[in-house]
Amino acid sequence: MKNILIAISQPEDAKQLISQAVKIAQDTGGKLWIVHVTEANPDDFLAREAGPQYIYDKRAETRKKAKTYVDEQAIKINSEYGISAEGLVIQGAVAKTIKETVEKYNIDLVVAGHRKKDFLYSLFTANRKKDLVDELKIPLLAVPLQVH
Structure with missing residues (x-):
């Protein structure tokens, strides 16, 4: 496995996901891609909907924090594990x-x-992982996350 994508939703879950991916990358000599998917860019005028400015400001701040976090994790993986x-x-x-x-x-x-x-929760929400499994043509490792 030369390229391994780690899909991070919440920073508190990242440690568990990164730990699993690091083990696989060490065994295979693979590269890790830490990916966080976010809402539309609030700085993009065309992506904006009608609404108060503070919503866009908060979204921009959240996006900047996410970018800083995933970049820090990538640097940490490189320095600690090579x-x-x-x-x-x-x-x-x-x-x-x-x-x-x-x-x-x-x-x-x-x-x-x-x-x-x-x-009950599953009845009223979309199942993103099922959608992802249906769309991908490669393996998906679902790591059981511990409750914080």
Whole structure:
């Protein structure tokens, strides 16, 4: 596995996902791509909807923090493990964006987190992981996430 994508949604889950991906990268000599998918860029005039300025300011701040975080994690992986790693913050729909990133960077494996949800929750929400599994043509490692 030469290219491994780590799909990070929440920073508190990153440690578990990175740990699993690092083990695989060490065994295969692969490169890690830490990816966080975010909402549309608030600095893009065409992406804006009608609404108060503070919403755009908050979204821009959140996006900047996410970019800083994934870049820091990539640097940490490289320095601690000697594994090539790169951080990406990409805007768009999660499943579609990950699929496009997989194709663009020739990803061989996607590492993503999984939390057990109750039956009622699953009835009223979209199942993003199922959508992603259906769309990908490569393996997806679903890491069970610990409750914080």
